[in-house]
Amino acid sequence: MPAPTTWKERLAPKIREDWAREIDIFETQIELRQQDKIEEKLFAETRLRRGVYGQRYDNGTRHNGREAQKLPFPERATKGPHTLWDAPGMMRIKIPFGKISAEQLDVMADLAEEYSDAILHVTTRQDIQLHFVHIEDSPDLMRRLAAVGITTREACGNSVRNVTACSYAGTCNTQAFDVTPYANALTFFLLGHDDTQDFGRKFKVAFSGCKDEPCGLTNFHDLGLVAKIRDVGGKSVRGFEYWVGGGLGSVPQPARLLAEFVTEEELMPLTQALCRVFGRLGEKENRSRARLKFLVKKLGIDEFRRLVLEEREKLRPDPRWTDYLSDLSATEERPKKPGMPLAPDATTGGAFAAWRRTNVRQQAQSGYAVATITLPLGDMSSSQARAISDLARTYTGDTLRATVDQNMLLRWVPEADLPALHAALLAAGLGEAGAGTLSDVTACPGTDTCKLGISSSRGLAGELRRQLHVLGAEVPDAAKDLHIKCSGCFNACGQHHVADIGFLGVSRNVGGRRVPHFQLVVGGQWTENAGAYGLAIGAVPSKNVPKVVERLTRHYSESRQEGETYRRFVERIGKKSVRGLIEDLIELPSYADDPSYYSDWGDPREYTIDDMGVGECAGEVVPFAQMGLAASEREVFEAQLLLDQGQAKDAARRAYQAMLSAARALTREKNANLGDDPDEIISEFKARLVDTRLFWDQYAGGKFSQFLFGMHASGLAVADAEGAHEVIEEAQLFIDAAHQCYTRLGGASSV
C-alpha cells in the first residue's frame, strides 16, 4: 500500500469523526473564500472560531520608522476586512485548564517548527499560540492537533474562549475540591453549543479551587466559579460560588455574585441559561460595550439574576448536565512514581536551593511536589518543548499544565527527584529560578505581533527581566515577591490591572513625534483570585520604566510596615506620593538630546502607531441563523463535489443535510430549545415557519419547503446521479428561499 500523501489520509484513523468533519468543513470554507463564495466578514468570524487569528501587518502595510511601506503580498482573496490572504497570522491553540500531555506537547513542538517560527508561546489564559502561520497550513495543523485530542474550535471570535482553571487543581492544599473534572465537562458542554453561537463578544470562564489564592483569577472573568463545599442535612455537597460579569480591558469590572452556591448538578444548566441571556440581550452593535460585564451593569445584578433563573426554567433537560458526575475520576492524574521525600543528603545549596525556594511547591499528596518551569515571556523553543515532554514522561507521568503567568508546571514530581529534575531543566536552559517573583514578568504580545498593540510590552518585559537578573541579589528582599505585568494596550491581555506594578502601553505626541509610553498602574491584587484592580498613576516614557521599577521597589522595601502588602502600602502612602516618586521620570528629553526615547524596547525603528490595525478580539457579529445558512451553502457545494466524484448517494444525503441545516438555523430563531433530531426539525420548521407562511414564496407558495419534506419522507431514497443532481438543485432553491425567509424575519428575532 502506498504511503499516505496527505496529513488527512495519514491521521484519519486517529481523529474523532466529528472533529475530522469540522476540519474538512473549514478546509472547504477556505476554498470557498478563495473563490469569493463566502462573504469576507462571515469568513473572518468562521476562521476566528477555529482559532485562526490576524497578526500585525496583515493589511499589507508596515512602517519602517520613516514611512509606511507596502508589503507586496500576492493579490488574492482576503481573510477578512483589511486582512490579506497571504499575510501570516496567529494560531491559538485552546488548552482547556492548561492541561497538556507529553504527546500533545511533542506535536505542538513539531507544528511550531513546521508552520511557525519554532516557538511555542504560553498565554495568560493557558492557551498556546503559534505565530506567523499561513492560513493554508491551518487545516493540517488542526488535524495534527486533533489526532492528539486538541481542538482549536472557538479559540477566538465571539465564543466561549478557553476555560481556564487553577493550574494546581488536584494537588493543592487550599482547594475545596479538584475543579478539573468540572472545567473539563463545562469546556466540552459549551463547545459548539447552540446557545453559545449568538454572542456579541467573547465569553471567558475560569475555575478556582479556593477563594484566597490567585491561581484561578475568577474575579475578572465573564463567569468565575469558585469551588465550595456546603453542608446540607449533614452531607457535604459540592458546588460553586457563581460570579459573573468580571472583566479587564479599558473598563475593568470586578465580577458580581450571581449565586452563593450553585450545586454541581446545576452548574451546566445555569451556565447554559446565562449564555442564552447573554446571546439574546448582549450588545451586538457597539463592540466596545458588548462584553457581559456591560450587560450585567446595565441590568443590575438582581435583574440579570432574575432573567438567568427565568431562562433556566425554560431549558429543555439535557443528560450532559449531569452525566459526567458519575465519573469525576476521569480526569484524575496518576503519578509515574511513588512519592518520596527529598533525601537529607541531597544538594541543598546554590542554584538548586534558589530554584526550589521559588519554583517548587509541595503537593497535598505526601512526597510529591509541583515544579514550575520558568518560561521567559511565556516562550519555549520546539527543542525545549521536547525536553519538557521528556521530563514529564520520566518523572511525572504526563502531567503538565500551562499557567496564567505564562509558565509550565510539572506536577507529581517525587520530591526525591527534584535535584535530578532541576539538573535536567538547567541542561535545557529551563532551570531558571524566580517563578512568580519580580523578575518573572508577564506580558501580552503587544506590538511584536498584535494588531492592537500600542507599545512593546514584550520588549519592556524582556528588558525588565534582563535588568532584574543583572541586579539579582541586589533586588530588595521585600520586593522580590511582587508581580509585574505589562499590556501593550488598554485591552489588558497582560492583566496589568491585577499586578502590584502594572504597565499599560500608550503613546504620547511630543513635539510632533510619537513617543512610546507606559501608563503605570499600582496596587492591583493578585491574590483572592485577582481581588482588586490597581490605580493609574501616570504615563512614563517606555525607556524610563526600568528606573520606575527600581524606585518603586526600593521605596517599598525601605518604607513598608511589617507584613504590609504592596496594595496596602500604596493605599497608605497615597497615589500622589507614588506619583511624586517618579515625577521626574515622566519628563521626556527632546529628540535632539536623546533620540533613543523615540524608539520602543526591542525595536530600533523610530516609534509610530501607524502599524496598528483593526483588532480581531471582537470578531465579527454573525448571528447563529446566518452561520447556519452559510453552513448549508457549504454543504450544497460539498454535495456537488461528491456528485462529481461519482458518489451519488452521499451527494444526495449532503444536499438533504444542507436543507436541514438551513431549516434548523431559521427555526431556531423561533424556538431556542430546538434540538438536532431531523424529525423534530421538520416538525418545528413546518409548524413555526411554513404553516405560518413565513417560509413562503410570493409566487411558488410552499413549493420549496416541499423539497425538504419530500426528501425527508422518502428516507433519502436516491439511487442514481440524476436523482442526486435533482436533490442538489432543489437544495439550492431551498436555501435561496431560506435567505428570503431570514430577511423577512428581520435578520434576527428574539428568542
Place this chain on the structure above:
Amino acid sequence: MHFEKFALKLYVAEPRDLQLNSVTIAFHDFISEDALGELLIDTVDYTHVHEGPGIVLIGHASDYALELSEGRAGLSCSRKRDHVPVSERAADVLRRTLAAAAKLEARAELALRFRTDELRLTITDRLALGSMPDAFAAVTEAWAPVLKRAFGNEPSLSREGNGRQPFTVRARAECTASPAEVLQRLG
C-alpha cells in the same frame, strides 16, 4: 528534493562578540530596502530563549534567523513554501543563505564572519519524510553535487539527530572562501 519545509544553517566564525541588537537593525533594514529580493515581513527577538531562534527575519516564503540552537550561532534560512522546481531547491536555498550571509558580513558594525566549511540542513517536512524509504540517500543525491560546486571539493555528509528531533544532515568540506565568493562560484 521533494521537501517543502527545510532550513540551511551557516555558522558564525567567531561568535564571542555577537552584536545581536545590531542584527535586529540589519534585519529591519533588509525589510525596508528589499535587500534579499523576496517578500520580508517582520523581525522578532527571541534572544531570551536559551539556544533558541535568536533574531528572526520573517518572510513570506523564507524566514532568516541569526539563531543560537546547538549553542552555536549561525545564520539559517528556512524555506516554508516552495515554488522552486524540485531539482533547483538545494541550490536555491544555498544561494539565499549565502546571499543573506554576505549582506550581513558587508555591514561593518556587525563584525560578522561566517564559516563556509560546515553547513547544517534540517528538514521539518515530516509528511514527506514519513513517506520516503531512505531520506538520507535522497538528500545526498540532491545536495552532494550542489555542495561540491559551491565548496569546490567533495563534501562529506552525515545524518544526525533522533526520531523526535528534526531530520538533520551535516555537510563538511574544505573551504575558506567567504559566503560572497561561494555564492559567485555557485552561480
